Amino acid sequence: MSIEESALAAIADVPGVQGALLVAVEDGLVVAEMVREGFKSAAAAALSASLWGRMRRAALAGGQRPPRFLQLEAEHGAVLVVPVDEVVLAVAVTTERTHRGVLRLRLLDLGGKGAE
């Protein structure tokens, strides 16, 4: 199993996760993915990267440091985003039944590994 696959497996193994993606920050394209059937990876990647970019600009414009974690709650689930490094984001899309705490820790762990 490649480094990318093992990283994604740690996220995708959390119950309720519909898709785990590594996404190019600048392009919004999928770098690697581990998703359930029918999951729209390209759309999730493009929109997550766009959202992350806007949040980052908003934080910097407000005099803050770049965000380390983004969690967008929706009616039937959530989108969680963590920067792995300067060029790649880790994205998880979940149902409402997912244990957010475990998922958040695994994502942040992935982000920490990227920064090392």
Next chain:
Amino acid sequence: MKRSIEPWVAGPLDRFVAESGARVVLLMTSAGQVVAQHGFTRALDVMSAAALGAGIMASTSELGQVIGGERFGALVHQGTELGVYLSPLPMPDGQWIGLVVFGRDTSIGLVQLFFGQLVSALADAAPVRETRPVLAENFEADLDASLRALFGD
């Protein structure tokens, strides 16, 4: 500046521009005849871009045949400040081509995503009609009429 020769193209094109953040959009037939444009200000520019875009698509299609018979999809050229996305656009009456210029305020991922939606929206909105030959007898008159529609008098 946004103009279209076919009125039913305007709605889907408006939505695509708004959602994708594209700066310039050109929709043309595979022969290079302009159907709609957004962002161009001079007729000369739009006609040149249409000819070049159609030429690139024809070249890559031919290249695909040469190297194994595979038909290529979209082509992306990413520059420092601007990117160009050139893609076939299947329509009920034949293939069109979409040329999109985008800046760093959006991404190729978003452009691709919303271009796919534009393709579906155009296919749904297209009226059913007989196809006309690309080079009709009154080609020059058609061209003049198209330019007037795209840029006004």
